[in-house]
Amino acid sequence: MRHLLRFFPLGDAIAAGRWGVVLSSVAVVALLLALPWLTGDPAAPSRWLSGCESRVVNVTLFVVVYAVLALGLNIVVGYTGLLDLGYVTFLATGAIVTFDLLLLVRTPEGLALRVGENAGLTGQPVFGFDGSIFVIMLIAGTICALIGLLRGIPTLKLTGDYYAIVTLGIAEIVFLVYLNESAFTGGAFGMKLDFAARPTLPWFEDGQWRWVKLYHDTGAFYLLALAVLGLTVVLSDRLDRSRIGRAWAAIRLDETAARACGIDVSRYKMIAFAVSGFLGGVGGALYAIWAGTVAAKSLDIWQSILILCAVVLGGMGSIRGVLLGSAMLFSLRELLRETISVGGLELRVPPEASFLVYGLLLIFVMRFRPKGLFPRGSGESVPVSVREEKELLAAPAHLYTLAPAEPTETGHG
Amino acid sequence: MVEPLLETRKLCRYFGGVKANRDIDLRVMPGSITSLIGPNGAGKTTVFNAITGIFAPTSGEVIVRHPRLGTRSIGGWRPDRICAFGLARTFQNIHLFADLPVIDNVKVGLHPRTRRGVLSAIFRTPGFLREEDEIHAAALHYLAFVGLLEAEHDLATNLAYGDQRKLEIARALATGPVLLLLDEPAAGMNPTETLALMELIRKIRDAGVTVLLIEHDMKLVMNISDYVYVMDHGELIAHGPPVAVRSDPRVIEAYLGPGGGEHGHG
Known part of the structure; x- marks a missing residue:
């Protein structure tokens, strides 16, 4: 019974009686689901669908996509304790792989394309795959997981600043390669997804389920992005509070002691790199569809820094913190793009100057909350109630190999 | 004849020109509490580090006769593999996940x-x-x-x-060891705590885990050890049961300096 409860998301929190966590999680999910309805046009045939085209939902989508990326980075930075300055590699690869796959199956020219040339053309499916977003996310994620593993080989023995510098260097190399290999990436011009090359998704429309084309301002994409974020949160949380997560924590806190506890440090770092890369690839695929264009030029070091800022701002290793940090930083980024008219004056922050604002924000947070806005909790990996604990102590313990010298001593309450 | 659980043969560890360990031959019998003592800087912790794989021995062999997993020469293995093979350790400067x-x-x-x-x-x-x-x-x-x-x-x-x-x-016990290596477990403890620790170490031995101990507290060592090895300047200078080692002139000299034995020691 207890196991059945713990199988479901939030089951742990319910079992441990942490109702605050349960209620706030449910409230946030409900709010996100209702958001298009709240911002929609009451006169439209579907208020919820019309709301998906609103500015608020668009900014929320931007936050959701980057929150997936930030949670992916958090695996390496927050859980394993390695400062990764090259996370943009996964974002760029995921986005480029998404576009390449779509161009491949949906345009006759395949990959040898430039912006605009694919207008109105449809390609041939490969092995029955004709652009399903689920398959695309899986492929993008897998490729990025492999890149994460490859990148792990030279960086495995590095810690601290050395690891940060090498990841930064590798990201720069990848950046330059993507900028120049224009056959795959569109080079300096970038790539654009037009009508024909959109990915597909099953959607209930006109009274039946059918495959529809996915646009950034549709209800289908909004729900997809929320679902991916939800799964990412569940995955992060479950890994964190498991044997794997404890091994990562051990590596983060004391590598020597981790080794002395029988943890194969290289192996668990590699697992972190692969999972982190996978999430980066999935986030990159979402980013590609949200943005509609991918230019290698814009996927530079600043993307890594921004995602890292969201993690540090919210609290490294804390899922709630990373979500809050992403929400603050990336909604601020969109807000700073707005033009405000005050008495005929057009006020606008220059795009370059927006980094001043992030910098200031980060300085304030580090000054007053050095562990982030919502720091990682110090609770147990698996909270167990007193009653459950008594049952566990009474049951035969297979992993306990010492014969207690005085049996009475273990009969504790 | 019972064979030792852990045996080191001519174990050496050099750091550049510094010979931290030279030809260390230890034999730890199963079910025993064996101690490794010596003045500061004698190279005791280096022996532990070489056995548990924190760094590989420069030369020599480390042989473990695991009752279930068989006999292996573990010199040069990674620390996590050594731990999984049944050798667990603690550290002189505590390494907990704070x-x-x-x-x-x-x-x-x-x-x-x-x-x-x-x-x-x-x-x-x-x-x-x-x-x-x-x-x-x-x-x-x-x-x-x-x-x-x-x-x-x-x-x-x-x-x-x-x-x-x-x-x-x-x-360390949770890793399921056959041999537990304790590096100065009583350091910084008051006499009451040391006494309780002594009981705990005995309890561990009685539960079937062999103990190898580095310790400075002579009372602790002499009270609970079945066998004692003494190191000085990177070499073993004496070994034997506690009573024999206590009165060994080389040991007294190493601890108290030449002529120190005249005043006796505790």
């Missing part, structure tokens, strides 16, 4: 004896949940064994010094 709760420190120790990987953790398979329960129960038992059950939920860093030492022992 920001983790006490119980999670012990759970990390159970790592080499558990299996569940990424996918079962993500999907929360019945096997994963069962293993987590077993880990939890075993961790509680180890905490009870060292007497830290009450402190289960505290952060390791908030424990008193003596309790931190105990927690490190519990974590």
Whole structure:
């Protein structure tokens, strides 16, 4: 019974009686689901669908996509304790792989394309795959997981600043390669997804389920992005509070002691790199569809820094913190793009100057909350109630190999 | 004849020109408490580090006769593999996972004896949940064994010094060792705590785990050891039962300087 409860998301929190966590999680999910309805046009045939085209939902989508990326980075930075300055590699690869796959199956020219040339053309499916977003996310994620593993080989023995510098260097190399290999990436011009090359998704429309084309301002994409974020949160949380997560924590806190506890440090770092890369690839695929264009030029070091800022701002290793940090930083980024008219004056922050604002924000947070806005909790990996604990102590313990010298001593309450 | 559980043959460890260990021959009999003593800088911790793989021996052999897993020469193995093979250790300068709760420190120790990987953790398979329960129960038992059950939920860093030492022992025991290597477990303890530690070490030995001990506290060493090795300047200078070692002139000289024996020692 207890196991059945713990199988479901939030089951742990319910079992441990942490109702605050349960209620706030449910409230946030409900709010996100209702958001298009709240911002929609009451006169439209579907208020919820019309709301998906609103500015608020668009900014929320931007936050959701980057929150997936930030949670992916958090695996390496927050859980394993390695400062990764090259996370943009996964974002760029995921986005480029998404576009390449779509161009491949949906345009006759395949990959040898430039912006605009694919207008109105449809390609041939490969092995029955004709652009399903689920398959695309899986492929993008897998490729990025492999890149994460490859990148792990030279960086495995590095810690601290050395690891940060090498990841930064590798990201720069990848950046330059993507900028120049224009056959795959569109080079300096970038790539654009037009009508024909959109990915597909099953959607209930006109009274039946059918495959529809996915646009950034549709209800289908909004729900997809929320679902991916939800799964990412569940995955992060479950890994964190498991044997794997404890091994990562051990590596983060004391590598020597981790080794002395029988943890194969290289192996668990590699697992972190692969999972982190996978999430980066999935986030990159979402980013590609949200943005509609991918230019290698814009996927530079600043993307890594921004995602890292969201993690540090919210609290490294804390899922709630990373979500809050992403929400603050990336909604601020969109807000700073707005033009405000005050008495005929057009006020606008220059795009370059927006980094001043992030910098200031980060300085304030580090000054007053050095562990982030919502720091990682110090609770147990698996909270167990007193009653459950008594049952566990009474049951035969297979992993306990010492014969207690005085049996009475273990009969504790 | 009973063969030693751990045997080092001509174990050497050099750091550049510094010969931290030269030709160390240790024999730790199963079921014993064996001590390694010597003045500061004698190279005791280096012996531990070479045995447990923190760094590889420069030359020589480390042989372990594991009752279930067989005999292996473990010199040069990675520390995590040595730990999984049944040699657990504590550190002179405590190496706990300071920001983790006490119980999670012990759970990390159970790592080499558990299996569940990424996918079962993500999907929360019945096997994963069962293993987590077993880990939890075993961790509680180890905490009870060292007497830290009450402190289960505290952060390791908030424990008193003596309790931190105990927690490190519990974590090491959780890895399921046949040999436990304790590096100065009584350092910084008051006499009462040392006495309790002595009881704990005996209890560990009685439970079937062989103990190899580095210690400065002579009273502790002489009281509980079955066999004592004495090191000075990177070499073994004497070994034998505590009574014999105590009166060995070379040992007295190493500890008190030439002529020190005239004034006797405790």
